[in-house]
Amino acid sequence: MRKDAQSLPTSTLCIQISIYSMYVGWGSFRFVQSLDSLVSKQSQLHLQTGRTLSLSPFVEDEEMAIKLCCFPKDPLGDVETWSESVDRLLSCKAGQIAFREFLKSEYSEENILFWLACEEYKKTKTVPEMISSANRIYSEFVQTEAPKQINIDCGTRESITKNISQPTLTSFDTAQKLIYSLMARDCYPRFLKSDIYQGLLRRGDSR
Incomplete structure (x- = not known):
């Protein structure tokens, strides 16, 4: 993973990498292993340096997201339509991932x-x-x-x-x-x- 992604909040990385995996066709098991490894490394960094890791999702930072240049279509291009209905949200892969991350924060995943x-x-x-x-x-x-x-x-x-x-x-x-x-x-x-x-x-x- 590129150096510029290391400073991203863990929750942001979870959603962005999840969306990326959906679009480029990674297997779910491979993704889970990779994500677990990423979170583990960030936890180790915290223990070693004392640096506080932000767990609040999507802080106001223009550089908070991994660039999605490899996508045939921007997976967040329809994000405004998610507010139309829960059906619209659930019909979108990226919407499912974002909603799942929210439910995880409420312990109802x-x-x-x-x-x-x-x-x-x-x-x-x-x-x-x-x-x-x-x-x-x-x-x-x-x-x-x-x-x-x-x-x-x-x-x-x-x-x-x-x-x-x-x-x-x-x-x-x-x-x-x-x-x-x-x-x-x-x-x-x-x-x-x-x-x-x-x-x-x-x-x-x-x-």
């Missing part, structure tokens, strides 16, 4: 992760793939004490649990709608006022 997992689940083509994906989603997001347990009512959770041995493509529809409603009603308005989104808007205005 599991909401968008579950929603995205359900979107992928509905694209499954074979029964074995569907069964495998359904069980992964259930164990990761739905079952009680799941590592990324989503906040849904007991009835919906019990219904999924009861039918998980014979899943269908609509097994998670009710839960996904509940989480979508929660994000749209509660999280999305705060995202539009957040430093993350406002910082991206400022970047667009300064071009």
Whole structure:
């Protein structure tokens, strides 16, 4: 990574490198490993030098972002349209990443992760793939004490649990709608006022 990127806030780097990986086709595992390595190096720098690392997203700095000259299209070019609706935000890869980073700051990242997992689940083509994906989603997001347990009512959770041995493509529809409603009603308005989104808007205005 270039020297000029080392001074960027960790949250800024997370979003910018994530967007970059989406557009140039890096594998998700490779990206996670690279990002973990980057954060680890920044943490070591802090311990060695005593330098305070800024974790606040998108400080007002014209040089805060890694240049995106390799992109066939600027991934932040549609950032203003994200305020039109949560659907517009979620339909954009860069929007998903920015919203995920915001939810992470509110300790509710599991909401968008579950929603995205359900979107992928509905694209499954074979029964074995569907069964495998359904069980992964259930164990990761739905079952009680799941590592990324989503906040849904007991009835919906019990219904999924009861039918998980014979899943269908609509097994998670009710839960996904509940989480979508929660994000749209509660999280999305705060995202539009957040430093993350406002910082991206400022970047667009300064071009």
